[in-house]
Amino acid sequence: MRPSPARLLNILVPVKRAVDYAVKIRVNAQQTGVDLNVKHSMNPFDEIAVEEAVRIRERLSKEGSEPVTITALTIGPAKSVETLRTALAMGADSAIHVEIPESAPAPEPLGVAKTIRAIVEKQKEKEAVDMVILGKQAIDDDLGQTGQMLAGLLGWGQATYASKVELDLEKKNAVVTREIDGGSEQVRVKFPMIVTTDLRLNEPRYASLPNIMKAKKKPVMKMSPADLNVSLEPQIETLKVTEPPKRVGGAKVESVDELVEKLKAAGFTAV
């Protein structure tokens, strides 16, 4: 139904529903994980990924060149659809929800990367994905591996920890500035490619009311891991989760002598 563009740039943005960063994390009573009965929102790095995709589209449509489609993807329980709605309200065109049961263990990076690969292969049939933009890590498990694993599985180039993305549609590549220790680095990567986002890439927009309303009418395709022939069975077993020891407050001493005495009492000795 689109006005026959020469070629579309198709961007896939995987997003994750995570415990909001402002929440005070508490270990659950069984010590199997953290209390999840708290405020969740889109993983902040994924928000940056959605924003970048939308900005790429805005830049390209201004120049009157090829239009861009943005598909948001999430893997998670029923409630994750809220995260997709946020992505749609920010500007994604459509969404895919790979639903898992509420009680299912949290998917691991390899399982997630395989699921994304399955989606990419499926999309080939209609709109081949040129670019996957995803967060460099999720703030709940901090694993930071999905993008790299996905690049390996697909055999695509990758530009991780991006702080700037410049596309050259004619040459079908992108020059990406990466955050590295002590500075930045520029890499050129051919399409199709993977980008993982770092904090400085952009500042995500608010969702505007008209876009929130429009988002409600945008399509969300639902499927299960089985539909994609992937398994999200964890390969890692969490033995126990505990809180770090509570920091005990310091105390003031009246004199150097008292300090020395206290240090000795605590088992410190002069060398």
Next chain:
Amino acid sequence: MGKYRGKSTTVLRPKTTQEVSEIVKWCNDRRIGIVPQGGNTGLVGGSVPLKDEVILSLSNMTQVRSFDPISGILVADAGCILQSLTDYVAPHNHIMPLDLGAKGSCQIGGNVSTNAGGLRLLRYGSLHGSVLGLEVVLPDGTILDQLTTLRKDNTGYDLKQLFIGAEGTLGIITAVSILTPPAPQASNNVILALPRFENVLPLYKTVKRQLSEILSAFEFIDRTAYDLAVKHGQGRALSEDEVEGAECFVLVETSGGKREHDEEKLNTLLESLLEADEPLINTGVMAQNPAQFSSIWALREGVTEAVSKEGKAYKYDISIPLSTFKECVDLTRERLRSKGLLSEDKVKAVMGYGHVGDGNLHLNVVANAYTEEIQDALEPFIYELVASHRGSVSAEHGIGAMKTHALHYSKNEVSVAWMKRIKAMFDPNGIMNPGKVLE
């Protein structure tokens, strides 16, 4: 504020009500003036000595005396910092009925003494309702114990009401009994861009009707105030297309017990606003996470800070009919213009923002420097304007030392005469916060 400098040489920090009583009695016998001091965040110079008064600071009285998690009634020493009380009741799923920018420093005794309003007034009402009891040391040292925890008590005159908003002129509050509401389980906010000020009132009506019990704030920011907040980095701005053609903004906050329920109500409201034949709003944005929620609030709360970064501020905190908010700002600006004072090197900006829900406008004039010329153009002009609408020259900040000369614009002769009689009855020697509220 850097506007008032005390000349006092003595600060006393008693630890108990008994000690407060003894100090006050001693001072009363020797006719020594006392300035009660809380967190010293008041905006009208009420907690600053004018001559050589003794400062009596409540900062050493910081015990919570009791909290009943079932009724939510909290009894605390007057020196407890508002934020620490908020933290105290939080694990019991309660919140303080008031919240204001100064919460990290102001004390509950200071809040009660100024009858502070703040951001939650629309939802939880004023302290005249939520304060259930007070313990006060009267100017002769007597301890007036009205520290009850009763919601209902119609047994004669309600004396404690006199001390709420008395700004320390009738006695020293040493403890407060206050009703804390249950903490809302879900909050949302949106900021709406309006093409015309005239739409604020119909919008308020619609929002009130549709959101009813979950509406917890309805704040107004005019375009000048918004632009200034953005200029000084207070919160993330809306995009250019979103603010285009907006004359003012409204921040709506909801707080309720169930997220799905609240969101549905809010969504229905927003949909009807956008789809109306003659929409009251251009557009708006809704927070998608707590970070954006804070950022949207910062656009409103940050105006105060932005104003002080921009220049020297003349601040008027007035209560006037909602429909006259814009007119008052416009008339003030016009007056300055007609006097040739509206220019980059004199008055840089005139703006209005505030608590629409409470009929409270903050009218701010930002100048390059404080000058007599500007002062004379503004006063008594603004006070007369307020009086012509039967408004209040000090909606929530009090009279203190700064506005005593303006009291008569809001209180007629009979009222002032009776206030003076009450003052004389409690404090015949005039030792309690002399020179404040009444001239």
